[in-house]
Amino acid sequence: MVTYCSSPRLLKAMSLSPSMMNARVPDGAEFLTAVYEIDGPASTAQMMAERICFDQTIEAEADLLPHVLQSEIVGQVQNLQQTAGGRYEATIRFRGELLSGDCADLLNVLFGTSSLRGDVRLLSFTMTDGLLSSWQGPRFGLERIRQILAVRTRPLLCGVLKPLGRTATELAELAAQLVEGEVDLIKDDQSLVNQRWSPFEERVSRCAEAIDDRSRRRGRPCLYFAHVSGASETMRKRAARARALGATGLLIAPGLTGFDAMRSLSSDESLNLPLLSHPAFLGASVGSERGGVAPGVLYGLLPRLAGADLTIYPAFGAGYPMSQQDCLSIAQRCRESWEALHPTMPAVGGRIGPERLSELRTVLGSDLAFIVGSRIQKDSEGIPAALREFHRAMRD
Numbered sequence: 001m002v003t004y005c006s007s008p009r010l011l012k013a014m015s016l017s018p019s020m021m022n023a024r025v026p027d028g029a030e031f032l033t034a035v036y037e038i039d040g041p042a043s044t045a046q047m048m049a050e051r052i053c054f055d056q057t058i059e060a061e062a063d064l065l066p067h068v069l070q071s072e073i074v075g076q077v078q079n080l081q082q083t084a085g086g087r088y089e090a091t092i093r094f095r096g097e098l099l100s101g102d103c104a105d106l107l108n109v110l111f112g113t114s115s116l117r118g119d120v121r122l123l124s125f126t127m128t129d130g131l132l133s134s135w136q137g138p139r140f141g142l143e144r145i146r147q148i149l150a151v152r153t154r155p156l157l158c159g160v161l162k163p164l165g166r167t168a169t170e171l172a173e174l175a176a177q178l179v180e181g182e183v184d185l186i187k188d189d190q191s192l193v194n195q196r197w198s199p200f201e202e203r204v205s206r207c208a209e210a211i212d213d214r215s216r217r218r219g220r221p222c223l224y225f226a227h228v229s230g231a232s233e234t235m236r237k238r239a240a241r242a243r244a245l246g247a248t249g250l251l252i253a254p255g256l257t258g259f260d261a262m263r264s265l266s267s268d269e270s271l272n273l274p275l276l277s278h279p280a281f282l283g284a285s286v287g288s289e290r291g292g293v294a295p296g297v298l299y300g301l302l303p304r305l306a307g308a309d310l311t312i313y314p315a316f317g318a319g320y321p322m323s324q325q326d327c328l329s330i331a332q333r334c335r336e337s338w339e340a341l342h343p344t345m346p347a348v349g350g351r352i353g354p355e356r357l358s359e360l361r362t363v364l365g366s367d368l369a370f371i372v373g374s375r376i377q378k379d380s381e382g383i384p385a386a387l388r389e390f391h392r393a394m395r396d
Helices: 008-014 042-055 067-073 103-111 141-149 168-180 200-218 232-244 259-266 295-305 324-335 354-364 374-378 383-395
Strands: 031-038 076-082 088-095 121-127 156-161 185-188 223-227 249-252 275-277 310-314 345-349 369-372
Touching (some): 031 042, 031 103, 042 076, 103 121, 103 295, 121 295, 141 156, 141 223, 156 168, 156 383, 168 185, 168 200, 185 249, 232 259, 249 259, 259 275, 259 295, 295 310, 295 324, 310 324, 324 345, 324 354, 369 383
Parallel strands (some): 156 185, 156 369, 185 223, 249 275, 345 369
Antiparallel strands (some): 031 121, 076 088
């Protein structure tokens, strides 16, 4: 283990004064603290940690900023330690004054310039209570979703309306079969927008009606998440129309719209609907093992902070570059205690069949949702029968 120390050579190279490293912290100051993984050896890691401090704040050499301001603006290395894999974890603290309370500022301070390097990985971040208090997080959260659905302990099942190319009527018929098969949630596929095969208003109206009708017959609700991603104004109009047409949730892809877009929908009192976050376009941000954003941050912490009540991510062993530890980390970030923020429900997908449920539950627990997509549509016994196999597997 290597603990950071300010060597004269390093300080000279970075134009960073020793007094800045020991600057007095005002009482009641608020901080954002991030952990990065960087390359060694120790001297290289120390230099890179200091480079991150500057790149994520002033993005310039220190002599361009008056010394009195450096301790207030430039990030400060709190710790540097070697990991089992030979790389180094750098813990860096940023002053809360750098943030204005939106996702764009947060992401820029956390990883804006450093994301361009390819050899720096953002592992995690935390905030002091004062900073975190400005974030609402999920409006409903895991427990409230369970209460609405009257499902206490087992995992939830989420059906998908797909594929693109089916008419609104055909998708509504599929929705009815999914409810008959006892799914708890139904979402639009993220490819469904406003194409001629199933225009937005017709699709949402028909599917919402079919889901409501079958839910009443079975005596238990099923939440329908209509896909509303789009340009800012378009998205807001779609969200309002989806609610008016009977949707009971909204699907949004923050990798396409931005996390602030999702946050704005979550905080909209006129909507008051749960949000399901889809990972479209986010996968590239995970990067390699040396760079990018750790899955627990990208699919867990960030969607939760921005208001996702559920967040979708690919399961390990499903053909995606996701390890068992990656998936577990996401689930933990979604559900761990985080001041006043409600837990987000993890939702795992990726060609999941009933034979995998036991394994996934053993690793990830039962407070999660399984995304069941096109595979059940190929069952010779029909969709309801295929879904009964999932329920049977969850009881075993």
